[in-house]
Amino acid sequence: MALELRDIHKSFGDTRANDGVTLTLESGAIHGLLGENGAGKSTLMKILSGYIGADSGEIVLDGTPLRLSAPRDAIRAGIGMLHQDPLVFLPFTALDNLLLGAPAASAKDRKGARAELGRARERFGFALDPDATVRGLTVGERQQLEITRLLWLGARILILDEPTTGISADQRTTLFEALRSLASEGMTVIFVSHKLEEVEDICADVAVMRRGRVVGTSAMPCPSDRLVQMMFGKVLVEAEPPAVEPGEVVLRLEDVTVADRGLATTDLTASVRASEVIGLAGLEGSGQRTFLRACAGLVHPEHGRILLGDRDMTGRGLEAFLAAGVHYMPAGRLEEGLVSGLTIAEHVALVTGNGRFGIDWKQATDEADRRIERFSIRGSASSPADALSGGNQQRLLLALMPPDVRLLLMEHPTRGLDIESADWVWTQLMERRRQGTAIVFASADLDELLRYSDRILVFFSGRVLRTLDARGTSGEELGALIGGKEAVA
Amino acid sequence: MNTAEAARRIGTRLTTSLIPILLALAVVVGLLAAVGAPPFTALGYVWSGAMGGSSQVGDTLMAWVPLTLAGEGLVITFAAGLWNIGIEGQIVMGAIAATWVARIGPDMPFVMLLLMFLAGAAGGALWALLAGVLKTKGRVNEIFGGLGLDFVAAGLAVYLIIGPWKREGIASTSGTEIFRPSANLPVVGTTRLSLVAVAVAIASVVLVWLLMRGTMFGLRLKAVGRNPASARLMGIRTDRYLLGAFGLCGVLAGIAGTIQVAGVWHKLVPSVSGGYGFLAILVALLAAFRALRVPPIALFFAIASVGSAQLTLLLYLNSAIGGVLQAVVVLFVILAGGWQLRRLSKRRSAAAAEAGAPATVAELQASGPAAPVETSGTTGV
Numbered sequence: 001m002a003l004e005l006r007d008i009h010k011s012f013g014d015t016r017a018n019d020g021v022t023l024t025l026e027s028g029a030i031h032g033l034l035g036e037n038g039a040g041k042s043t044l045m046k047i048l049s050g051y052i053g054a055d056s057g058e059i060v061l062d063g064t065p066l067r068l069s070a071p072r073d074a075i076r077a078g079i080g081m082l083h084q085d086p087l088v089f090l091p092f093t094a095l096d097n098l099l100l101g102a103p104a105a106s107a108k109d110r111k112g113a114r115a116e117l118g119r120a121r122e123r124f125g126f127a128l129d130p131d132a133t134v135r136g137l138t139v140g141e142r143q144q145l146e147i148t149r150l151l152w153l154g155a156r157i158l159i160l161d162e163p164t165t166g167i168s169a170d171q172r173t174t175l176f177e178a179l180r181s182l183a184s185e186g187m188t189v190i191f192v193s194h195k196l197e198e199v200e201d202i203c204a205d206v207a208v209m210r211r212g213r214v215v216g217t218s219a220m221p222c223p224s225d226r227l228v229q230m231m232f233g234k235v236l237v238e239a240e241p242p243a244v245e246p247g248e249v250v251l252r253l254e255d256v257t258v259a260d261r262g263l264a265t266t267d268l269t270a271s272v273r274a275s276e277v278i279g280l281a282g283l284e285g286s287g288q289r290t291f292l293r294a295c296a297g298l299v300h301p302e303h304g305r306i307l308l309g310d311r312d313m314t315g316r317g318l319e320a321f322l323a324a325g326v327h328y329m330p331a332g333r334l335e336e337g338l339v340s341g342l343t344i345a346e347h348v349a350l351v352t353g354n355g356r357f358g359i360d361w362k363q364a365t366d367e368a369d370r371r372i373e374r375f376s377i378r379g380s381a382s383s384p385a386d387a388l389s390g391g392n393q394q395r396l397l398l399a400l401m402p403p404d405v406r407l408l409l410m411e412h413p414t415r416g417l418d419i420e421s422a423d424w425v426w427t428q429l430m431e432r433r434r435q436g437t438a439i440v441f442a443s444a445d446l447d448e449l450l451r452y453s454d455r456i457l458v459f460f461s462g463r464v465l466r467t468l469d470a471r472g473t474s475g476e477e478l479g480a481l482i483g484g485k486e487a488v489a
Numbered sequence: 490m491n492t493a494e495a496a497r498r499i500g501t502r503l504t505t506s507l508i509p510i511l512l513a514l515a516v517v518v519g520l521l522a523a524v525g526a527p528p529f530t531a532l533g534y535v536w537s538g539a540m541g542g543s544s545q546v547g548d549t550l551m552a553w554v555p556l557t558l559a560g561e562g563l564v565i566t567f568a569a570g571l572w573n574i575g576i577e578g579q580i581v582m583g584a585i586a587a588t589w590v591a592r593i594g595p596d597m598p599f600v601m602l603l604l605m606f607l608a609g610a611a612g613g614a615l616w617a618l619l620a621g622v623l624k625t626k627g628r629v630n631e632i633f634g635g636l637g638l639d640f641v642a643a644g645l646a647v648y649l650i651i652g653p654w655k656r657e658g659i660a661s662t663s664g665t666e667i668f669r670p671s672a673n674l675p676v677v678g679t680t681r682l683s684l685v686a687v688a689v690a691i692a693s694v695v696l697v698w699l700l701m702r703g704t705m706f707g708l709r710l711k712a713v714g715r716n717p718a719s720a721r722l723m724g725i726r727t728d729r730y731l732l733g734a735f736g737l738c739g740v741l742a743g744i745a746g747t748i749q750v751a752g753v754w755h756k757l758v759p760s761v762s763g764g765y766g767f768l769a770i771l772v773a774l775l776a777a778f779r780a781l782r783v784p785p786i787a788l789f790f791a792i793a794s795v796g797s798a799q800l801t802l803l804l805y806l807n808s809a810i811g812g813v814l815q816a817v818v819v820l821f822v823i824l825a826g827g828w829q830l831r832r833l834s835k836r837r838s839a840a841a842a843e844a845g846a847p848a849t850v851a852e853l854q855a856s857g858p859a860a861p862v863e864t865s866g867t868t869g870v
Binding site: 318319322328330332334335336337338339340341342346349350351353356357358359361 | 703704705706708709711712715716718719720721722723724725726
């Protein structure tokens with residue numbers, strides 16, 4: 001018995017989330033699916049479980065093509081997905097949650113559901129109180145409930161999307177035991193993760209995804225550095241950036257702890273000098289964004305101090321940071337940078353019109369034309385920002401940057417750009433650096449980090465795992481550190 | 490752009506605005522026939538009731554004035570991405586403040602009216618700012634905050650009318666004492682038309698148009714309305730601009746309320762706003778929040794409102810048919826907008842499949858989405 005994915009394609013707008021994925025998964029084993037955030041793992045698994053439809057491609061189970069237009073179709077075919085945040089109804093009891101997902105015929109079968117929970121306790125050691133409301137359960141217990149439910153519904157293929165996030169070590173042991181026992185009974189388990197150690201721990205084989213494609217498969221065990229190389233690509237650092245003598249200290253963080261949307265980022269200590277480029281490495285959500293947002297005055301430290309030059313800026317707001325020459329360019333170009341529906345000329349007027357009451361549209365349009373030419377933006381003064389391609393949006397954002405930036409904070413400066421645009425962006429940034437701007441950027445691209453940074457801060461689970469000199473670091477070393485493995489050299 | 494392209498654009502514009510109106514008229518004709526009234530005679534009565542003589546035209550224009558003022562106010566708040574449902578209450582508070590001045594102010598012809606307008610504007614602005622503060626400081630959605638404040642304002646008006654401001658000897662919901670002559674707007678001949686009121690409404694159109702088109706305030710407001718996160722990072726203090734939008738809208742609503750008491754009722758009555766605030770939301774929707782499109786649409790609504798009152802008298806029909814006409818037009822226009830959006834996205838995917846590349850949004854916009862298409866983008870709730 002085997003599950004085959006054949007040439008799966010899925011695009012969201014211009015982004016190719018899955019770009020021809022072909023994969024065969026035998027039953028009776030735990031299969032790892034590795035890849036960094038944005039590699040396309042979740043999209044693929046959502047297609048497999050019927051949550052979203054593929055643009056093209058086939059899913060074949062035991063030689064029969066499946067038509068999955070809803071999760072219900074998938075579960076009928078025996079495919080069940082455990083989401084990163086278990087989809088449960090918080091105010092209901094564990095028993096009711098089980099019944100809610102049940103097919104209509106058994107919806108009143110409270111006895112059967114209770115017995116099922118009992119069986120799960122015996123088989124896997126899932127200690128769930130049927131009458132406890134789910135709100136009071138931990139994430140790990142909610143997971144156990146969801147697994148019980150999927151098995152009760154007849155799942156033969158179990159997909160787990162980053163299942164170890166937010167659960168305790170004991171619960172992880174219980175979970176892994178349960179998965180091993182299910183695999184030994186002939187079930188197919190797909191274990192989606194970006195944590196190398198866990199994949200090494202329980203998977204029989206692994207497929208690695210990068211940029212929407214499966215870039216390699218391997219039986220386990222497999223050396224970490226090979227997995228890292230598959231995840232991040234062959235890292236060839238070609239050019240050293242032109243050395244610029246760093247100036248005075250522009251930014252200093254002293255033992256800063258920040259909490260942003262639930263994630264605490266702790267013990268940040270760093271110092272950035274003028275004309276320095278600092279790369280922030282790490283899996284998405286490891287604290288890089290929080291670091292940047294704290295340096296822009298968007299979140300305030302609970303502990304520690306942030307200084308710009310000699311000025312203590314701790315607790316000051318965005319306006320104070322902007323006035324002090326800080327400029328923040330977040331990853332979402334249309335979400336947090338540009339304004340959809342406003343034209344290039346209107347954007348130029350927005351950033352140049354400070355202190356004025358009226359707008360001289362002639363002047364704004366002329367200025368927009370000048371910037372369009374200087375930053376080679378493909379568009380006209382009257383093009384709305386959302387009509388531009390990603391690369392041109394990034395060019396526009398650079399064109400809108402104020403002239404006197406002392407500290408530039410960027411997230412993913414070249415994400416989604418073609419090579420030419422990416423090179424061009426970095427030429428601009430390096431020019432800024434020559435003029436004395438300090439640059440701190442977060443990136444998932446090891447090549448970019450190693451090529452342009454002077455130093456790299458590697459983030460893992462909300463803290464800086466290591467500070468590296470970019471010039472003495474190999475791609476393998478950086479990749480392993482990002483995956484949380486300190487020992488690999 | 491070549492002439493064929495231009496002609497196509499104008500064609501799309503016309504179809505998207507005319508077809509819904511024709512469809513709505515058809516529905517109303519069907520409704521009238523269904524209740525046994527001669528449809529075309531009835532519509533004829535509506536027209537003559539609104540435009541048949543100088544007195545009727547005067548009444549219609551006096552309905553057009555508050556609709557236009559409130560509609561222009563909503564252009565500002567909608568630009569900031571706000572659904573200012575509280576505008577009804579803001580009109581009432583303007584009327585209450587103006588009435589207060591009319592009661593205690595100096596009995597001097599020009600001064601009295603000036604003070605009433607100032608007080609009315611302040612009253613409306615304060616009530617709007619209250620909704621604004623609830624939103625920016627208290628995280629109360631402006632729709633719920635505004636709706637709540639509408640009821641409070643209406644309750645306050647009734648309380649004042651039957652309580653502190655009741656007429657000598659009697660307390661009745663028919664209203665307060667009639668104002669002194671100095672507190673009434675001068676009218677043209679025997680009609681109820683006040684040229685001052687019309688001039689104020691026209692001025693509001695021009696001012697809002699200039700504000701949204703040629704000032705940094707208007708541009709920043711648009712940025713805040715379309716993308717608060719980006720606007721914030723550009724250093725725009727979004728809360729201040731939201732409050733500014735509320736305040737300006739409140740000023741215009743308050744002036745509308747002042748005109749209602751000084752020009753129409755000459756006293757404070759419980760239903761002083763006449764529902765024009767809510768109706769103005771529909772006007773602003775149809776106008777796609779463009780300042781210059783508000784006056785003609787407000788005129789259409791004023792005609793339907795004033796004219797349909799004739800149906801009660803002449804055909805013993807409920808005048809609610811006017812409201813039905815207005816509502817059906819709005820529904821069809823929004824429907825046409827949504828339908829066009831679907832068609833455009835289909836055309837885009839077809840073009841993309843053909844050319845192997847997605848069409849740009851610029852191309853989509855060049856093909857001229859109708860007004861309401863934009864509104865869904867500007868003010869998604």
